[in-house]
Amino acid sequence: MAEADATGKLPFDLPDVDYEQYTNRQLIVVPLVVLVIALAVIGAFFAVTGSPVRPGLAFTGGTELQLTAADSAAAIESTFQSEGFDVESVQPIRTQSDGYIVTFQSTDTDGIQQAAEGAGYDVDSIQGRSASFGAQSQSQALLGVGVAFAGMAVLVFALFRTFVPSIAVVVSAFSDIVIPLALMNVFGMELTLGTVAALLMLIGYSVDSDLLLNNHILRRSGGFYESTYRAMRTGVTMTLTSIAAMTVMSVVAFLLGIPLLPAVGTVLVFGLVADLMNTYLMNVTLLRYYKYEGVAK
Amino acid sequence: MNLSPRENWRIYLLLVLLLVSTVAVFVPLGGADTDDSQTNLEYGLELSGGTRVRAPLVGMTAEVELEGASARDIESSVASQLNRSRTDVQVREVRDGQDTVELFANEANGNITQADFAAALQTSGLDATTDDVRPGVTEATRQTAVNVLDSKINSVGLSGGTVSTTRTPTGETFILVEVPNANRSEVLRLITSRGQVELVAHFPQQGGNETTYRNVGLLTQEDFANQNFQAAQAEGNQPARVPVSLRQDPAQNFSDAMQSFGFTDEGIGSCGYRPESGEDPDTYPGYCLYTVRDGEVVYGASMSPGLARTIRSGDFVKDPAFVITANNFSEAQQLAIDLQAGALPTTLDIEGQGTTYFLEPSLANEFKLFSLITALVAVFAVAGMVFLRYREPGVAAPMVLTAGAEVFLLLGFASAVGLALDLSHIAGFIAVIGTGVDDLIIIADEILQSGEVNTSRVFESRFRKAFWVIGAAAATTIIAMSPLAVLSLGDLQGFAIITIVGVLLGVLVTRPAYGDILRTLVLDDV
Numbered sequence: 137m138a139e140a141d142a143t144g145k146l147p148f149d150l151p152d153v154d155y156e157q158y159t160n161r162q163l164i165v166v167p168l169v170v171l172v173i174a175l176a177v178i179g180a181f182f183a184v185t186g187s188p189v190r191p192g193l194a195f196t197g198g199t200e201l202q203l204t205a206a207d208s209a210a211a212i213e214s215t216f217q218s219e220g221f222d223v224e225s226v227q228p229i230r231t232q233s234d235g236y237i238v239t240f241q242s243t244d245t246d247g248i249q250q251a252a253e254g255a256g257y258d259v260d261s262i263q264g265r266s267a268s269f270g271a272q273s274q275s276q277a278l279l280g281v282g283v284a285f286a287g288m289a290v291l292v293f294a295l296f297r298t299f300v301p302s303i304a305v306v307v308s309a310f311s312d313i314v315i316p317l318a319l320m321n322v323f324g325m326e327l328t329l330g331t332v333a334a335l336l337m338l339i340g341y342s343v344d345s346d347l348l349l350n351n352h353i354l355r356r357s358g359g360f361y362e363s364t365y366r367a368m369r370t371g372v373t374m375t376l377t378s379i380a381a382m383t384v385m386s387v388v389a390f391l392l393g394i395p396l397l398p399a400v401g402t403v404l405v406f407g408l409v410a411d412l413m414n415t416y417l418m419n420v421t422l423l424r425y426y427k428y429e430g431v432a433k
Numbered sequence: 434m435n436l437s438p439r440e441n442w443r444i445y446l447l448l449v450l451l452l453v454s455t456v457a458v459f460v461p462l463g464g465a466d467t468d469d470s471q472t473n474l475e476y477g478l479e480l481s482g483g484t485r486v487r488a489p490l491v492g493m494t495a496e497v498e499l500e501g502a503s504a505r506d507i508e509s510s511v512a513s514q515l516n517r518s519r520t521d522v523q524v525r526e527v528r529d530g531q532d533t534v535e536l537f538a539n540e541a542n543g544n545i546t547q548a549d550f551a552a553a554l555q556t557s558g559l560d561a562t563t564d565d566v567r568p569g570v571t572e573a574t575r576q577t578a579v580n581v582l583d584s585k586i587n588s589v590g591l592s593g594g595t596v597s598t599t600r601t602p603t604g605e606t607f608i609l610v611e612v613p614n615a616n617r618s619e620v621l622r623l624i625t626s627r628g629q630v631e632l633v634a635h636f637p638q639q640g641g642n643e644t645t646y647r648n649v650g651l652l653t654q655e656d657f658a659n660q661n662f663q664a665a666q667a668e669g670n671q672p673a674r675v676p677v678s679l680r681q682d683p684a685q686n687f688s689d690a691m692q693s694f695g696f697t698d699e700g701i702g703s704c705g706y707r708p709e710s711g712e713d714p715d716t717y718p719g720y721c722l723y724t725v726r727d728g729e730v731v732y733g734a735s736m737s738p739g740l741a742r743t744i745r746s747g748d749f750v751k752d753p754a755f756v757i758t759a760n761n762f763s764e765a766q767q768l769a770i771d772l773q774a775g776a777l778p779t780t781l782d783i784e785g786q787g788t789t790y791f792l793e794p795s796l797a798n799e800f801k802l803f804s805l806i807t808a809l810v811a812v813f814a815v816a817g818m819v820f821l822r823y824r825e826p827g828v829a830a831p832m833v834l835t836a837g838a839e840v841f842l843l844l845g846f847a848s849a850v851g852l853a854l855d856l857s858h859i860a861g862f863i864a865v866i867g868t869g870v871d872d873l874i875i876i877a878d879e880i881l882q883s884g885e886v887n888t889s890r891v892f893e894s895r896f897r898k899a900f901w902v903i904g905a906a907a908a909t910t911i912i913a914m915s916p917l918a919v920l921s922l923g924d925l926q927g928f929a930i931i932t933i934v935g936v937l938l939g940v941l942v943t944r945p946a947y948g949d950i951l952r953t954l955v956l957d958d959v
Contacts (some may be wrong), residue, residue, distance in 0.1 A: 142621070147822045148821060148822065171837050178545070181720070189533070202796075204519050218827055234529070236870040243784065244784075245617075245789055246621070249540075249617065249618065258793075259791070260792070260793040260796050261790075261791055261793055261796060262617060262790075262791045263788065263789060263790040263791065264788060264789045264790075265788040266783075266784065266785055266786050266787055266788065268785065268786050269487075269786050269787060269788055272605075276601065276920050279916070279920070280916040280917055280920050281916075283916040284912065284913040284914070284915075284917075285913075286914065287912035287915070287916075288909050288912055288913055291686050291905075291908060291909055292909070295905055297849040327924050329857075330857075330860065332925065333860065333917065333925050333928045333929075336914060336916075336917060336929075337864050337912040337913075337914075337932070339908030339909065339910075340868065340906070340909055340913050340914070341867070341868070341871075343905075343906060343910075344868070344871055344902075344906045344909075347902050347906055347909075348875065348902050348906075349903060351902050351905075355899075355901075366878075366882065368877055369878065370874060370878040370879075372712075372869075373818075373822050373874050374871040374874050374875070375868075376818060376869045377815055377819065377822075377870055377871070377874065378815045378870075378871065380815070380817070380818045381811045381815050381867055381870075382811075382863075382864070382867070383814075383816045383820075383868065384810055384811055384813075384814040385808075385810070385811045385814075385863055388806065388807045388810045388811075389803075389804070389807045389873055392803040392806065392807065393799075393805055394799075394800055394801070394807065394856065395856065396856045396857065396860060397804070397807060397856065397859065397860055397863075399859050403863040422564050
């Protein structure tokens with residue numbers, strides 16, 4: 137069992153971080169700048185479109201059609217256009233020759249299905265959501281994320297009962313959700329039910345490594361840097377393992393053409409990477425401030 | 434190797450549960466296991482293909498006190514003021530409870546506001562204001578709708594279809610219809626119409642020097658004796674039809690009406706109405722027995738000389754055999770389904786507030802295989818990382834096996850409770866592997882950290898320390914997921930339930946068992 141005990145090495149031969157070389161201000165500025173940029177991206181998107189992130193079919197209503205046709209994407213679009221249906225997007229499916237996913241804002245799912253069948257296309261899958269159902273789902277999803285976040289915050293404060301360590305966890309989790317949201321805007325990803333699930337999952341993953349760090353620093357004997365180093369050794373392994381699993385899942389599911397899973401995986405990867413930064417730059421710094429200055433006062 | 438059950442009870446508990454899961458997943462449990470799969474796992478629409486429709490029932494409900502007023506009078510008064518059919522109003526008198534009046538229309542479907550409805554109730558002598566009217570229908574109506582939809586789906590042989598209700602936290606209730614292997618238009622055709630079948634007598638009446646025509650509704654679904662309704666093909670001069678038999682009282686009423694309206698004398702054989710001609714059935718000259726479906730005349734039948742004779746002689750009341758006629762065989766089949774299943778109390782608002790989903794079964798089967806591959810690859814990725822980190826098969830292999838066992842226990846849980854697996858559940862499985870391995874890494878690092886573990890006591894203390902973080906993290910995950918488990922966001926409910934159950938199984942069973950496995954290995958090393 138000697139290997140795992142080898143001191144002075146982070147897992148996966150990562151270089152050691154010498155926190156003592158940097159001031160609190162130097163350390164915390166990176167995650168704060170990233171958080172501000174992320175908020176700015178979301179704010180700008182909100183100013184332009186009226187919503188913080190582009191809502192998908194599940195939240196706006198509309199029709200999504202998966203079909204098999206010998207036509208080109210442009211021909212499919214003009215087929216529906218001539219039937220009076222405005223096509224929002226036509227995406228070829230990678231794994232399926234002649235397969236396309238076509239989306240419409242129209243909720244006349246019946247008419248669209250008839251138009252597709254009339255043109256000789258094979259309808260593999262079709263789903264329609266009315267606009268009011270979509271709007272309702274959106275408010276429920278927001279409510280869900282809000283309640284989950286509030287619940288997490290209350291639990292964290294109950295666990296630590298001190299302000300700085302608790303707020304460190306909560307702010308870090310907040311940033312872990314905001315950064316992927318901004319990245320979704322940057323990469324043009326839509327908010328779907330799958331990505332909402334991923335954002336909620338991030339609350340759980342994010343708190344995992346933060347709790348570990350707080351626990352090691354506050355509840356264990358040993359110096360600050362030694363405790364941090366131990367927590368990092370475990371936490372970085374955890375997060376990197378999760379990133380590896382989610383990256384692989386996203387890529388494989390995308391290549392195999394499975395819906396839902398690639399978006400879930402991608403958002404989790406965004407959030408987990410953000411979590412590495414937030415936990416080991418922001419959270420550590422807040423804890424160091426608390427240990428050396430906050431308590432000393 | 435220490436194998437004493439007293440110290441390793443966590444490992445034994447895991448083994449027992451794995452055995453139970455194996456039984457739940459693989460052992461055929463008698464009954465109707467008709468599909469050709471080798472497991473007891475059930476798959477949802479996203480992994481088996483089929484159609485799902487989710488929509489609310491159209492209507493609004495007024496909570497009122499009837500105070501002895503006749504339900505029948507209120508129904509016809511409200512219906513006539515709002516210019517609706519009487520079947521669109523339903524009065525329910527509840528003993529020791531809240532009486533209700535339902536109207537099966539609303540602003541989007543029928544252009545009637547809650548204020549209109551309240552005004553009509555007041556004019557009908559009930560003390561009702563707009564505040565007493567709420568959108569939606571009563572539980573009793575929903576139950577009827579679920580039963581009717583269920584028997585409609587079963588009557589056309591769509592096996593495995595389910596109808597249920599789901600409730601949103603905002604208090605709205607949706608009807609959920611799921612039919613595997615059926616395409617969307619097939620299901621919609623079956624469930625969008627109410628399927629009210631009525632037999633209406635249409636006949637001329639002399640008033641002064643003018644001839645007017647009257648329509649009198651004579652028979653509805655409830656007037657037919659319960660039986661197995663079967664459509665019959667047209668033959669000779671007989672049109673396509675559904676043979677039925679009348680109950681005693683309706684048969685007497687029908688017989689009396691036919692004679693007093695003149696059907697059995699001058700009215701014999703005098704109906705030539707054809708719906709496809711486009712003529713107005715209300716002014717069509719002649720004596721007709723209209724078959725009316727959802728307010729539309731689908732066929733006009735003449736009184737036959739034979740039936741007229743049995744009515745006059747009184748034999749008809751003794752043996753009230755009758756036929757509901759239709760234009761062609763497929764219409765007759767539709768009528769038979771309507772008679773068998775009964776009428777829906779109100780329509781489903783699919784276009785306005787509903788969702789529909791259809792997935793081609795062959796595509797769904799691909800998803801099933803592909804998501805298994807995806808999950809396996811994800812497990813290999815985890816295994817690779819863990820081996821890279823510990824470079825010690827004794828630590829890493831049990832870790833991967835334990836995470837796998839967690840998923841297997843979850844599959845057992847899904848089989849045991851009959852949870853139909855969908856893509857969202859697969860995402861949940863992968864999330865569970867993720868958090869599971871995280872926790873196992875915490876346990877391993879805590880126990881293997883600096884200093885030899887040479888007694889059980891040291892081990893126990895380290896294990897308990899590791900468990901504080903694991904328990905706290907599990908509690909947060911459960912809290913984060915619980916809104917999704919209650920909100921009716923469709924797909925996400927499955928994801929949340931699997932994640933919560935997975936975390937619970939992990940914290941209570943598999944992760945402690947991994948701790949015991951590690952102890953056995955560590956203490957052996959010493």
